[in-house]
Amino acid sequence: xxxxxxxxxxxxxxxxxxxxxxxxxxxxxxxxxxxxxxxxxxxxxxxxxxxxxxxxxxxxxxxxxxxxxxxxxxxxxxxxxxxxxxxxxxxxxxxxxxxxxxxxxxxxxxxxxxxxxxxxxxxxxxxxxxxxxxxxxxxxxxxxxxxxxxxxxxxxxxxxxxxxxxxxxxxxxxxxxxxxxxxxxxxxxxxxxxxxxxxxxxxxxxxxxxxxxxxxxxxxxxxxxxxxxxxxxxxxxxxxxxxxxxxxxxxxxxxxxxxxxxxxxxxxxxxxxxxxxxxxxxxxxxxxxxxxxxxxxxxxxxxxxxxxxxxxxxxxxxxxxxxxx
Amino acid sequence: xxxxxxxxxxxxxxxxxxxxxxxxxxxxxxxxxxxxxxxxxxxxxxxxxxxxxxxxxxxxxxxxxxxxxxxxxxxxxxxxxxxxxxxxxxxxxxxxxxxxxxxxxxxxxxxxxxxxxxxxxxxxxxxxxxxxxxxxxxxxxxxxxxxxxxxxxxxxxxxxxxxxxxxxxxxxxxxxxxxxxxxxxxxxxxxxxxxxxxxxxxxxxxxxxxxxxxxxxxxxxxxxxxxxxxxxxxxxxxxxxxxxxxxxxxxxxxxxxxxxxxxxxxxxxxxxxxxxxxxxxxxxxxxxxxxxxxxxxxxxxxxxxxxxxxxxxxxxxxxxxxxxxxxxxxxxxxxxxxxxxxxxxxxxxxxxxxxxxxxxxxxxxxxxxxxxxxxxxxxxxx
Numbered sequence: 001x002x003x004x005x006x007x008x009x010x011x012x013x014x015x016x017x018x019x020x021x022x023x024x025x026x027x028x029x030x031x032x033x034x035x036x037x038x039x040x041x042x043x044x045x046x047x048x049x050x051x052x053x054x055x056x057x058x059x060x061x062x063x064x065x066x067x068x069x070x071x072x073x074x075x076x077x078x079x080x081x082x083x084x085x086x087x088x089x090x091x092x093x094x095x096x097x098x099x100x101x102x103x104x105x106x107x108x109x110x111x112x113x114x115x116x117x118x119x120x121x122x123x124x125x126x127x128x129x130x131x132x133x134x135x136x137x138x139x140x141x142x143x144x145x146x147x148x149x150x151x152x153x154x155x156x157x158x159x160x161x162x163x164x165x166x167x168x169x170x171x172x173x174x175x176x177x178x179x180x181x182x183x184x185x186x187x188x189x190x191x192x193x194x195x196x197x198x199x200x201x202x203x204x205x206x207x208x209x210x211x212x213x214x215x216x217x218x219x220x221x222x223x224x225x226x227x228x229x230x231x232x233x234x235x236x237x238x239x240x241x242x243x244x245x246x247x248x249x250x251x252x253x254x255x256x257x258x259x260x261x262x263x264x265x266x267x268x269x270x271x272x273x274x275x276x277x278x279x280x281x282x283x284x285x286x287x288x289x290x291x292x293x294x295x296x297x298x299x300x301x302x303x304x305x306x307x308x309x310x311x312x313x314x315x316x317x318x319x320x321x322x323x324x325x
Numbered sequence: 326x327x328x329x330x331x332x333x334x335x336x337x338x339x340x341x342x343x344x345x346x347x348x349x350x351x352x353x354x355x356x357x358x359x360x361x362x363x364x365x366x367x368x369x370x371x372x373x374x375x376x377x378x379x380x381x382x383x384x385x386x387x388x389x390x391x392x393x394x395x396x397x398x399x400x401x402x403x404x405x406x407x408x409x410x411x412x413x414x415x416x417x418x419x420x421x422x423x424x425x426x427x428x429x430x431x432x433x434x435x436x437x438x439x440x441x442x443x444x445x446x447x448x449x450x451x452x453x454x455x456x457x458x459x460x461x462x463x464x465x466x467x468x469x470x471x472x473x474x475x476x477x478x479x480x481x482x483x484x485x486x487x488x489x490x491x492x493x494x495x496x497x498x499x500x501x502x503x504x505x506x507x508x509x510x511x512x513x514x515x516x517x518x519x520x521x522x523x524x525x526x527x528x529x530x531x532x533x534x535x536x537x538x539x540x541x542x543x544x545x546x547x548x549x550x551x552x553x554x555x556x557x558x559x560x561x562x563x564x565x566x567x568x569x570x571x572x573x574x575x576x577x578x579x580x581x582x583x584x585x586x587x588x589x590x591x592x593x594x595x596x597x598x599x600x601x602x603x604x605x606x607x608x609x610x611x612x613x614x615x616x617x618x619x620x621x622x623x624x625x626x627x628x629x630x631x632x633x634x635x636x637x638x639x640x641x642x643x644x645x646x647x648x649x650x651x652x653x654x655x656x657x658x659x660x661x662x663x664x665x666x667x668x669x670x671x672x673x674x675x676x677x678x679x680x681x682x683x684x685x686x687x688x689x690x691x692x693x694x695x696x697x698x699x700x701x702x703x704x705x706x707x
Contacts, residue, residue, distance in 0.1 A: 060510075075484050097477065102672060103451060106672070278684070282698035
């Protein structure tokens with residue numbers, strides 16, 4: 001069987017879900033005739049027509065708001081943010097309207113908001129963001145951020161079928177850089193379940209999205225050069241978060257570091273750390289350490305971006321510190 | 326003070342209107358006697374129900390703020406009445422549109438329970454005042470972030486269009502909310518998609534304390550329609566039949582597939598933003614002038630008596646029925662229980678059905694206890 005890229009996996013899931021359920025439709029900027037800024041939605045318009053593949057004005061709040069209204073009436077809209085950076089334009093709609101709809105008004109709101117996220121692509125401050133932490137704090141939303149083609153495929157299916165609003169972050173660095181054979185059949189990855197990306201005994205790296213690959217690279221190097229056996233946990237879902245998998249890796253290695261591409265202060269790593277100290281403090285043999293972006297807007301020029309974002313060498317450095325503690 | 330010689334000059338001219346005068350060709354000419362009395366019933370119910378809520382508020386039985394629509398009953402009732410409930414038409418009210426919700430079937434008991442934060446209120450105590458809805462009856466609960474309901478109703482009506490349903494939506498916003506980004510994005514989106522949507526801008530002169538002159542430099546809100554490529558109409562919002570007529574024409578256009586209409590209804594907010602607001606910012610005499618010369622209920626009563634030959638007795642009977650309904654609802658609402666505290670955790674998501682209480686509210690079976698390290702603390706090597 002042919003290998004499928006991360007981007008093709010997303011597109012394939014969209015086609016299959018639109019085939020499966022006539023209530024599924026997509027809306028966003030330049031997604032129809034043009035096929036999307038990254039061509040994720042290429043071909044959808046030709047197959048499903050303008051009624052189900054809607055080119056919208058540049059109006060992120062209206063895209064999300066209209067999706068919510070349609071979802072109340074039984075539709076299952078999938079919104080594209082052309083770059084996930086622009087999701088902040090819909091922040092009010094997502095946090096105040098969408099996230100509260102079921103709780104305050106018993107309104108079903110099964111929408112998906114997806115879009116190209118993340119850096120390492122020289123995109124600069126407004127085409128490289130990782131906004132997950134801004135939404136992690138909002139009860140009522142679900143957040144997934146896959147790192148593999150299979151998970152990109154299976155989590156998008158799960159997100160579209162989920163009865164709650166799901167933010168689906170897809171990493172644009174991974175779009176065409178990784179590929180694999182997708183599992184056979186209707187592969188749905190449950191939201192809220194982490195994935196053990198590498199099995200190890202000596203220390204744990206908890207991460208998600210593009211830094212999963214950097215963590216795996218670091219683990220390989222640590223094994224070769226230091227003889228360290230590293231557990232790599234790919235969270236996949238950030239909200240809800242898989243506490244069981246987190247505590248399992250903590251109890252297994254007793255040494256934990258958290259790696260993410262997003263900035264440090266108020267990031268996902270802080271939340272994971274708090275959960276571990278509340279629930280499994282006694283299992284720790286070392287302080288929990290973080291490898292993250294520095295607390296700056298992401299700059300454009302390669303030497304600057306590389307300096308700000310976490311690199312494999314950073315993970316190796318911190319892992320050695322952790323192992324030696 | 327510039328703000329005090331504001332657009333209310335225009336309003337003062339309007340406030341001299343004293344009669345309800347339907348044109349012969351107007352849609353309201355087709356309303357029968359019973360329907361015209363029903364309009365009166367809903368206006369009276371709105372006003373009397375709010376008066377009851379004031380009593381409950383003063384007795385501290387209303388937990389949060391109280392928002393009145395005194396003097397604006399006609400615009401809410403007349404516009405909502407133009408929808409066709411048998412076809413499943415749908416509306417989204419704002420805070421001064423209690424009347425529109427009553428037309429769609431909201432019950433006084435629901436309103437009072439909601440204001441009193443009762444456990445059997447429409448939102449089980451989660452939301453305040455008239456922030457609630459019902460998909461079955463065709464109205465959807467607003468949120469406090471003004472303008473947001475315009476994109477949402479664009480989506481509701483987009484779904485009508487996508488499914489080929491013969492349904493129309495109506496969304497209310499105030500003069501103040503036209504300044505929000507959500508209003509612009511939503512009405513533009515709906516206009517481009519030709520959604521079957523009517524956008525009613527209820528121009529009551531004030532957004533909290535801010536007069537219309539500080540809200541927009543546009544002479545008329547209806548003019549904003551031009552920029553969206555849609556029809557813009559204006560009507561006397563204190564004339565219930567004129568309100569019905571202008572809305573009905575827009576609803577009919579939407580149902581014919583002709584897209585969005587923006588309607589500006591001219592009215593006046595005679596009470597403060599909420600009950601606590603002393604309206605110190607309102608020019609002397611302005612409220613009294615509207616109350617004495619341009620009250621929508623008084624104007625409609627004058628019309629019913631002179632043009633429809635309806636007797637004062639008939640109207641008194643309706644008033645009595647309204648009072649009975651409100652009394653019954655009040656008695657029932659007072660007996661309603663407050664919510665069970667733990668219900669606060671239920672229903673944020675479809676799945677999981679309930680949020681987790683913090684461990685210190687869970688007793689001995691806490692997550693902390695469950696994760697205790699074995700007695701021989703040290704590195705686990707199993």
